[in-house]
Amino acid sequence: MNISDISSQINTQVLGSVLTIKFNRPDKMNSFTFEMYRALTKILNEIEDDDDVRVVVLSGSGGNFSAGNDIKDFVSVVEENGMDRGHDAPAFVDTLREFSKPVVAAVEGFAVGIGATLLLYCDLVYASQDAQFRTPFTHLGLCPEAAASHILPRIMGRARAGEWLLLGDIIPADQAMRDGVVTRVCDDPLAMAQEKAMFLSKMSPKAVADTKRLMSSQNEILRKAFDEEMIKFAECLETEEARAAFKSFLER
Numbered sequence: 001m002n003i004s005d006i007s008s009q010i011n012t013q014v015l016g017s018v019l020t021i022k023f024n025r026p027d028k029m030n031s032f033t034f035e036m037y038r039a040l041t042k043i044l045n046e047i048e049d050d051d052d053v054r055v056v057v058l059s060g061s062g063g064n065f066s067a068g069n070d071i072k073d074f075v076s077v078v079e080e081n082g083m084d085r086g087h088d089a090p091a092f093v094d095t096l097r098e099f100s101k102p103v104v105a106a107v108e109g110f111a112v113g114i115g116a117t118l119l120l121y122c123d124l125v126y127a128s129q130d131a132q133f134r135t136p137f138t139h140l141g142l143c144p145e146a147a148a149s150h151i152l153p154r155i156m157g158r159a160r161a162g163e164w165l166l167l168g169d170i171i172p173a174d175q176a177m178r179d180g181v182v183t184r185v186c187d188d189p190l191a192m193a194q195e196k197a198m199f200l201s202k203m204s205p206k207a208v209a210d211t212k213r214l215m216s217s218q219n220e221i222l223r224k225a226f227d228e229e230m231i232k233f234a235e236c237l238e239t240e241e242a243r244a245a246f247k248s249f250l251e252r
């Protein structure tokens with residue numbers, strides 16, 4: 001596969017059997033476009049059966065992981081009848097959830113919205129001390145996605161999940177680690193992620209894949225929770241409050 005041709009908004013690098021994928025839209029804090037979701041989905045689907053790639057590392061360019069869905073694209077989904085493109089993000093999350101090989105994330109700077117919730121599908125998450133996590137769905141008149149409403153209360157307790165999902169607080173890296181979203185806070189998350197990925201890539205692929213599958217026994221429940229969220233999310237997108245929040249961000 002010639003991965004480099006897929007999108008200029010996604011960079012890839014292969015080292016040994018480790019594929020590092022970098023979100024590459026630094027001027028917009030690596031916020032995700034439809035093109036990026038489609039490219040990521042395509043890459044994951046193609047390497048699923050590629051024995052030369054055993055582990056994937058996800059990271060962002062320019063000092064940030066990702067500021068979440070591009071807000072302009074939310075507007076285009078609602079106002080330009082772009083609901084067909086509205087399926088690109090769910091398709092990416094579905095693919096990531098079902099992906100059989102280990103995914104290791106390296107987070108610097110902001111991880112917001114789906115830039116934070118996608119971490120719930122990563123097997124290891126390394127973050128810099130200054131990384132900040134935020135799921136500001138309610139601020140935007142939206143509800144959670146990627147089954148975050150199911151996963152977060154279960155990994156951190158409902159009381160802590162309220163700060164993430166209801167208040168939409170900024171969560172510092174140390175707290176995100178205590179909350180069970182981050183594996184470890186370290187000085188150089190990309191180096192750490194690549195080191196751990198390389199280590200994993202040298203282990204028995206069957207043992208690693210079986211372990212990941214056994215750890216993902218809730219996937220069917222997560223799929224249903226995500227489908228349910230998407231119904232509510234589509235309703236929220238149509239509200240005056242959501243439109244006003246997008247407008248206010250875009251007109252700052």
Ligand code: COA
Pocket residue numbers: 027028029031067068069070071072110112113114136137140
């Ligand atoms: N969609 C589209 N553009 C985005 C974006 C997003 N989600 N996040 C950041 N950007 C753009 C900004 O519009 C700005 O572009 P400009 O320079 O052309 O004006 C650029 O990225 C830098 O962002 P800025 O807001 O100036 O940086 P900051 O350091 O002051 O704030 C954030 C960083 C992440 C706190 C802030 O950008 C933000 O809140 N972004 C929106 C996050 C969000 O709500 N995501 C969707 C969740 S569902």
